[in-house]
Amino acid sequence: MSGERHRLDVWLWHARCVRTRSVAAELVRAGHVRLNGARVSAPAQPVRLGDVLTIALTGRVRLMKVTGFSERRGDAQAARETYLDLSEPPRDGPDVQESPE
Template sequence: MPLRRWRGSGVADTLRLDKFLWFARIVKTRSLAQALAEGGHLRLSGRIVDRAHAPVRIGDVLSFAVHGRVRVLRIEALPARRGPPAEARMLYSELVEGSPLTSEGGGD
């Protein structure tokens, strides 16, 4: 799997959040990734993210809700490009298997 190069020497240690979401095929387009990040719908290592350009690193934990399920992912690698789906799945590991969202009602 190709790793992201930085100025011709070494491997980059960060990548923009929106690019990671798109490269890892979590969203279909980069503009959707930007909207998801800027809407405050993502948490990166426990902190709410509201910037598409927030840096992600290997080992960061990303959590978000999509299609009525909560996904929690650990970033395993930073890609150099948007590759095929099989390659994209190797960029992260699923920590929580998409648990459904529930609403806690207070009244009986």
């Protein structure tokens, strides 16, 4: 299983990082995705288990470790099983409590 790999654009789509596979391919071509720290521009770039992706999405950077693959795009729960989110939580969300001064 360690030799298993998938196309980067397909993995991004299956992991529900984007709405369509064509948007995933454009995100990669535009240089908004790094694979193990190196910028990639080919949507067909292979992704393997254990790889770490840095993805610049609208106003946020996500850091995701690939933990699995799926044969098709499933629901959100199935998508969450394909990665480990290493990103820092957003700072300006409603759950953030401000410290008293």
